[in-house]
Amino acid sequence: MKALQERAQTVLNNNFKEGFSIPCAKLYPFQWFWDSGLIAIGFAHFDMQKAEQEIETLLDAQWENGFIPHIIFHTDTDTYFPGPDFHRSDLHPQSSKKYKSTGMTQPPVTGFVLEEMYRISKDKVATLKYIETVIDKVYDNHNYFFTKRDPQNEGLVYIYHNWESGTDNSPIWDDIWDTMDPPEYTFERRDTTHVDAAERPSKREYDHYLYIIDIAKEHNYSDEKIAELSPFLVQDPLFNAILIKSNQSLINLYELLGDYSKVEQLKQWQNKSVKAFNDKLFDEELGAYIHYDLRNEKPLRYLSSSSFAPLYANIPSKERADVMVKVMMEKFGGDQQYLCASFDPTSERFNPKKYWRGPVWINLNWMLFKGLKQYGFSEIAERVKQDTIEIIEKNGFYEYFDSRKEMHKDGTAGYGGNDFSWSAALLIDLLN
Ligand code: 9WN
Numbered sequence: 210m211k212a213l214q215e216r217a218q219t220v221l222n223n224n225f226k227e228g229f230s231i232p233c234a235k236l237y238p239f240q241w242f243w244d245s246g247l248i249a250i251g252f253a254h255f256d257m258q259k260a261e262q263e264i265e266t267l268l269d270a271q272w273e274n275g276f277i278p279h280i281i282f283h284t285d286t287d288t289y290f291p292g293p294d295f296h297r298s299d300l301h302p303q304s305s306k307k308y309k310s311t312g313m314t315q316p317p318v319t320g321f322v323l324e325e326m327y328r329i330s331k332d333k334v335a336t337l338k339y340i341e342t343v344i345d346k347v348y349d350n351h352n353y354f355f356t357k358r359d360p361q362n363e364g365l366v367y368i369y370h371n372w373e374s375g376t377d378n379s380p381i382w383d384d385i386w387d388t389m390d391p392p393e394y395t396f397e398r399r400d401t402t403h404v405d406a407a408e409r410p411s412k413r414e415y416d417h418y419l420y421i422i423d424i425a426k427e428h429n430y431s432d433e434k435i436a437e438l439s440p441f442l443v444q445d446p447l448f449n450a451i452l453i454k455s456n457q458s459l460i461n462l463y464e465l466l467g468d469y470s471k472v473e474q475l476k477q478w479q480n481k482s483v484k485a486f487n488d489k490l491f492d493e494e495l496g497a498y499i500h501y502d503l504r505n506e507k508p509l510r511y512l513s514s515s516s517f518a519p520l521y522a523n524i525p526s527k528e529r530a531d532v533m534v535k536v537m538m539e540k541f542g543g544d545q546q547y548l549c550a551s552f553d554p555t556s557e558r559f560n561p562k563k564y565w566r567g568p569v570w571i572n573l574n575w576m577l578f579k580g581l582k583q584y585g586f587s588e589i590a591e592r593v594k595q596d597t598i599e600i601i602e603k604n605g606f607y608e609y610f611d612s613r614k615e616m617h618k619d620g621t622a623g624y625g626g627n628d629f630s631w632s633a634a635l636l637i638d639l640l641n
Pocket of ligand 1: 232237241243244279372375376377385
């Protein structure tokens with residue numbers, strides 16, 4: 210295991226550029242929001258300074274309204290599409306003047322990342338001091354979400370783009386694509402020059418992705434206009450669970466710091482969100498949490514790894530957690546499957562090779578492992594952990610992995626980018 214851990218550290222060190230990490234060479238040459246946070250957890254185990262820098266750089270790109278973009282374009286390279294000239298963050302009046310970025314966000318991991326860094330730190334006093342210098346920015350980010358992304362004041366925030374979910378081409382979005390008919394864009398894909406096209410979203414899917422951005426740009430990325438007009442407007446259980454988890458972390462950290470000025474507001478958001486989450490997003494028949502299509506006012510009734518992520522944020526009651534874990538083991542946990550496929554292996558839409566349509570992802574497994582442990586499902590948590598270690602050992606630090614065990618015989622069941630940062634970072638955390 211020591212050798213594996215050393216390899217993981219090398220991956221992280223190689224992907225660390227000037228003050229921030231790229232998720233993976235060639236395929237993703239900039240800083241991504243949720244990648245950055247998860248990478249900092251890995252660094253915290255062996256290089257706290259880099260972990261701190263990673264978060265600092267991310268927060269340096271925050272907009273005046275508290276928003277944190279999903280990609281920060283630190284370097285000028287045309288090896289990724291769509292780049293800064295397509296996204297045009299400058300259209301928003303409060304966007305960063307220092308960095309070009311996208312005008313969309315990603316799951317807000319920063320709050321819980323700071324708490325993880327504190328947990329891992331061997332010098333708690335120094336780490337707490339560091340946290341004190343950045344925590345208010347994370348609070349401002351939560352303030353942005355709860356005040357700008359919740360038009361019906363429900364306690365649940367919306368995402369307006371599939372790239373905001375982090376689970377880009379999940380079959381869940383197919384239902385939304387059915388309601389749209391975007392123009393055929395002409396553009397040069399770069400991802401498929403780095404990675405087999407069979408493992409990436411289709412051209413037609415990209416047309417949808419670009420069209421939603423064009424609508425947002427027409428309105429200078431105004432949150433109000435997006436809420437009114439975007440054809441994609443979803444309450445996502447993974448995104449909201451991460452916000453809730455991070456929000457709890459902010460409460461814990463402010464209390465540790467002895468600063469109570471924002472705690473009451475955070476608690477109000479927290480109570481309202483957890484309640485709304487349980488009331489609205491739990492599907493009794495499926496026995497797990499699902500997405501809600503706010504634009505078309507209908508639940509999207511599919512199981513995915515996001516359905517179980519709320520365990521990590523302590524959202525379900527113990528009784529609900531029992532039901533969820535039973536469903537997960539029945540549908541995702543067969544002998545021939547590695548835990549945890551990103552989409553329901555019993556569904557017709559399942560594709561174990563294609564990105565978020567079935568493969569196993571290390572970040573979701575890491576959250577699941579923590580969530581299961583928290584609820585006392587020690588054996589299943591251990592299986593998630595061992596499965597995660599095994600697929601990396603067999604194939605390398607890939608971006609995602611085939612969920613079918615039979616495919617792992619010759620070490621070619623890792624897909625997408627190789628030497629992928631969060632796969633390395635979270636493996637380090639699992640091993641320690
Ligand atoms: C778009 C960087 C990101 C991850 C996402 C993953 C993938 C980008 C892409 O890579 O998305 O954001 O170009 O496909 O789906 O979760 O943050 O690793």
